[in-house]
Structure formats: structure tokens, C-alpha cells
Amino acid sequence: MTVAAAAQAARTGTPAATGPTATAAPAAMAVRLTHRDTQHLDELLDRVSTIILDQDGVLWRGSTLLPGTAEALEELRRRGKRLLFLTNNSSRSRAQYRRKFEALGLEVQPEEIVPASYAAAAYLQSIGFSQRVFLIGNEGVAEELEAAGIDYVTLEQLCAEAAGSSSSNGSGSGSNGVASSAAALQQQWTAETFANLQLDPSIGAVVIGWDPAFSYTKVCYASACLREIPGCHFVATNLDSADAMGNGRFMPGTGCSVHAVETAVERRAVNVGKGGDWLLPFLCDKYGLRPEEALIVGDRLDTDVALGRAGGLLTVLPMTGVTTEAKLAAAELGELPHYVVPNLAALAGLDF
Ligand SMILES: [Mg+2]
Numbered sequence: 001m002t003v004a005a006a007a008q009a010a011r012t013g014t015p016a017a018t019g020p021t022a023t024a025a026p027a028a029m030a031v032r033l034t035h036r037d038t039q040h041l042d043e044l045l046d047r048v049s050t051i052i053l054d055q056d057g058v059l060w061r062g063s064t065l066l067p068g069t070a071e072a073l074e075e076l077r078r079r080g081k082r083l084l085f086l087t088n089n090s091s092r093s094r095a096q097y098r099r100k101f102e103a104l105g106l107e108v109q110p111e112e113i114v115p116a117s118y119a120a121a122a123y124l125q126s127i128g129f130s131q132r133v134f135l136i137g138n139e140g141v142a143e144e145l146e147a148a149g150i151d152y153v154t155l156e157q158l159c160a161e162a163a164g165s166s167s168s169n170g171s172g173s174g175s176n177g178v179a180s181s182a183a184a185l186q187q188q189w190t191a192e193t194f195a196n197l198q199l200d201p202s203i204g205a206v207v208i209g210w211d212p213a214f215s216y217t218k219v220c221y222a223s224a225c226l227r228e229i230p231g232c233h234f235v236a237t238n239l240d241s242a243d244a245m246g247n248g249r250f251m252p253g254t255g256c257s258v259h260a261v262e263t264a265v266e267r268r269a270v271n272v273g274k275g276g277d278w279l280l281p282f283l284c285d286k287y288g289l290r291p292e293e294a295l296i297v298g299d300r301l302d303t304d305v306a307l308g309r310a311g312g313l314l315t316v317l318p319m320t321g322v323t324t325e326a327k328l329a330a331a332e333l334g335e336l337p338h339y340v341v342p343n344l345a346a347l348a349g350l351d352f
Contacts, residue, residue, distance in 0.1 A: 030317070030328070030336045035346045042349075044339070045079055048295040048314065052283075054274075055087040055097075057299030057321020058344055062245045065104045066320050068345030068352030073106060075348035083112055084287065086296075088238035088273040088303055090116040090209035090254060093143035114283070116237035116254075116273040117141045120207050121148040122282060123235060123272040131204025134225050136218050136257060141209040141237065152207070153200060155218050158182040186217045199224055205233035206261070208269065214257045223264040234265070238273030240303065244322045274303035280311040297344060299323055305337045318343050 033040055053059065059069045076083060085097075085108060092100065094113045101108045117140040124133070125148050133152035135141060145152045162183035165176055181198040197220070206222045226232050240253035258269050272278050283289045295314040298304020299321020308315035317323060317337035328336070345352040 030340045035351045050082045050294040052296040054298035072345045072348040086114045090237035092140040117144045119272040132202040137209030207235045209237040210254045226265045234269040236269035274307045
């Protein structure tokens with residue numbers, strides 16, 4: 001299997017065949033490379049100018065840097081590769097991610113970081129959105145919406161507003177019907193509090209990112225917006241099922257929240273993260289990315305590898321994240337990466 005053949009396979013969508021220079025997985029037709037396959041690695045890296053790197057499961061797991069990450073990034077930069085750090089994780093903004101990189105001793109430029117929180121704001125900008133967002137998410141998406149000049153409101157803000165009105169005017173009902181009705185629903189769900197829920201008329205989109213305070217009340221508010229506000233946009237930062245934690249435990253991903261609301265409204269959200277159709281054209285437009293000269297490194301078949309395969313990029317899966325040998329063996333041929341490496345360092349020809 002040559003790199004040229006793998007590139008052709010990337011463009012045609014067919015899986016890479018195994019070859020004499022690398023050890024193939026018995027049940028998965030992806031080429032296995034280690035740091036010792038120097039000629040093959042050189043050919044592979046010479047072919048690409050941009051390397052898109054997933055973060056969780058590639059650079060780190062949870063808050064722990066994976067061995068060899070810093071050395072691998074340094075080596076890839078030394079070889080003249082442009083790096084883009086792409087994550088479906090929406091819990092942090094670009095600025096917050098940059099601080100995480102720095103805290104872990106990794107030097108990156110802000111423009112190299114593309115989290116799903118930023119993608120959500122960029123998507124709304126791309127469609128000329130000028131109304132208010134009902135946000136189910138944390139400060140990562142909130143910061144990016146603010147940076148893009150997009151107004152938003154959360155259930156927590158509505159409840160705080162109602163509490164403020166209540167304490168200031170002493171009426172107990174609040175002066176803002178929108179806020180007080182949301183607070184009443186949050187306090188106790190009844191047929192009456194739900195029927196009396198008043199929607200903010202300036203809302204024009206529901207955006208869902210990772211939200212550890214996700215709740216049935218939020219599903220109620222979001223579904224009412226999507227069902228009752230004409231033209232209300234529905235945006236998901238990603239549809240990830242679960243994320244690997246450092247202790248071997250998997251935490252439920254944003255996809256769980258998105259699917260709850262999708263089920264309630266019988267409608268699909270626009271997925272602006274990896275695995276959706278919007279992100280790659282955005283990267284090509286914003287960063288001048290040329291898919292035929294790019295390679296994506298990620299640990300998920302349904303997001304990282306899917307994005308690469310759909311866009312004609314070479315795909316590399318390190319075995320440091322959520323994809324196990326059993327998952328690889330069970331995958332359809334069209335879902336497989338072109339290359340499997342033990343870790344990111346191996347792609348850079350380093351032994352860790
Ligand atoms: Mg990952």
C-alpha cells in the first residue's frame with residue numbers, strides 16, 4: 001500500500017488496502033504504521049501541508065497530556081506542517097483552550113484552535129443571524145457567541161432575572177413574564193406552568209452544546225421555541241455520544257442532549273461539528289484548506305474519520321482514545337481510517 005494509493009482511496013471513498021510495508025489489522029483494512037515505518041511516514045507527511053488534529057484522545061485524555069504529544073507537535077512543525085486543532089468539545093472557547101494548551105506546556109496560536117463552540121458562532125454568522133439565541137450550553141459557547149456579537153439567553157439567566165425582579169419589587173411574580181414563567185417551570189413542572197410558559201420573542205435560534213446542567217425544563221423551553229417560533233434555527237455543536245475520561249470512564253456527550261430535543265421536536269439539528277456537513281467547507285473557506293493536501297488525526301470513527309473520508313482527506317487514527325480494537329474490527333470498511341498508529345508520536349516518527 002503506497003501513500004499515493006491511500007490518497008486515491010481517500011478521494012474515492014474506498015478503504016485503504018493493506019500492503020507489504022506495513023502490518024495490516026486482520027479485520028480492519030487500515031494500514032498499521034509505527035514509528036519504525038520511516039519511509040512510509042516520510043512519504044505520508046511529504047504529501048500533506050496541513051494536519052488537522054483532534055484533541056481529546058489524541059493530544060490528551062481529560063486533563064492528562066498523552067506521552068510524546070509536545071515532541072510530536074514540535075516535529076510536525078519542524079517539517080513545515082500547518083497544524084489546526086479541531087475539537088467537537090464545546091465546553092471551552094478558543095481563548096479558554098489556548099490557556100489549556102499553555103497549562104500543558106504546548107505552544108499554539110489562537111487561530112490554530114477550532115473548537116465546536118467557535119464553530120457554532122461562526123455558523124450563525126455565516127447565515128447572517130441577528131436575533132437572540134436560546135443557549136443550552138456552558139461558558140465555552142457563551143464566550144464565542146459574545147465574541148461574535150451574538151445575543152443569547154440561558155434558562156439560568158432567565159431564572160436569575162426572575163429572582164432579581166422578585167426580590168426588587170417584592171411581588172413574587174417578577175416584572176418580566178418571560179423570565180418569571182421560565183422560573184416557575186424550572187421550580188415545578190406542571191401542566192399549568194408549561195402552558196403558561198412565555199417565550200422570548202427575540203429568540204431566533206436554539207443552540208445546544210455541552211451542558212452539565214442539562215434538564216427536562218431546558219428541553220421544554222427549547223422545544224417550545226423550535227415548534228412555535230417561525231424559522232427558528234436549530235444548531236448542535238456536535239453529536240458525540242460519549243467522551244473518554246482519564247480514569248477509563250466515559251462521560252455522556254453532547255449528542256445525548258441534542259437527541260433529546262430532536263426527539264421532542266421531530267426535527268434534526270444542524271451539526272456544525274465534525275460528523276456534520278458544514279464544518280469542512282467552512283475550514284476550506286476560512287483557512288484556505290485544500291483537502292487533497294490535508295490529513296486528519298482523530299480517535300473517533302464517526303466524527304474525525306468520517307469528516308476526513310467525506311472530504312477526501314487522508315485519515316489517521318491513534319489508538320489512544322475512544323476507538324478500541326474491537327470497534328475497529330466491527331466497523332464497516334467505508335468507516336475505517338487509512339492509517340492506524342499507536343499514538344500521535346508514532347505519526348511523527350517518534351517512539352513513545
Ligand atoms: Mg477525540
